[in-house]
Amino acid sequence: MRAAAESSAGTGVLVTDVAIHHEAWGQPAAQIAAQLGLTLGQVYAALAFYHDHKDEIESDPLDFEDDWTTPAEKSERLM
Numbered sequence: 717m718r719a720a721a722e723s724s725a726g727t728g729v730l731v732t733d734v735a736i737h738h739e740a741w742g743q744p745a746a747q748i749a750a751q752l753g754l755t756l757g758q759v760y761a762a763l764a765f766y767h768d769h770k771d772e773i774e775s776d777p778l779d780f781e782d783d784w785t786t787p788a789e790k791s792e793r794l795m
Contacts, residue, residue: 727753727754727758729752729753729754729758729762731762731765731766731769731773732766732773733752734748734752734754734759734762734763734766735762735763735766735773737751737752738759738763739766745759745760745763
C-alpha cells in the first residue's frame with residue numbers, strides 16, 4: 717500500500733488528510749481531532765507516520781498536492 721493511502725489507526729481518515737490540515741492549513745492537533753473525529757493520539761500518530769514517510773507521500777501528486785488548498789480557496793475556484 718502506498719504511504720499516502722494509509723489511514724490513521726484504521727479510521728479511514730487518510731494520513732494525508734491529517735497532514736494537510738496541520739502542515740498546509742496550520743490547524744492545531746486538537747482542532748484536527750475534533751474536525752476529523754479522531755483522538756489526539758491518532759492525530760499525532762498520523763503526523764508521525766507522515767513525517768517518517770514524507771518524501772514518499774509528497775512524491776505522489778495525485779494523493780497530495782491538489783489538497784493543499786484550503787476549503788475556502790476550493791470554494792472560490794468553483795464560483
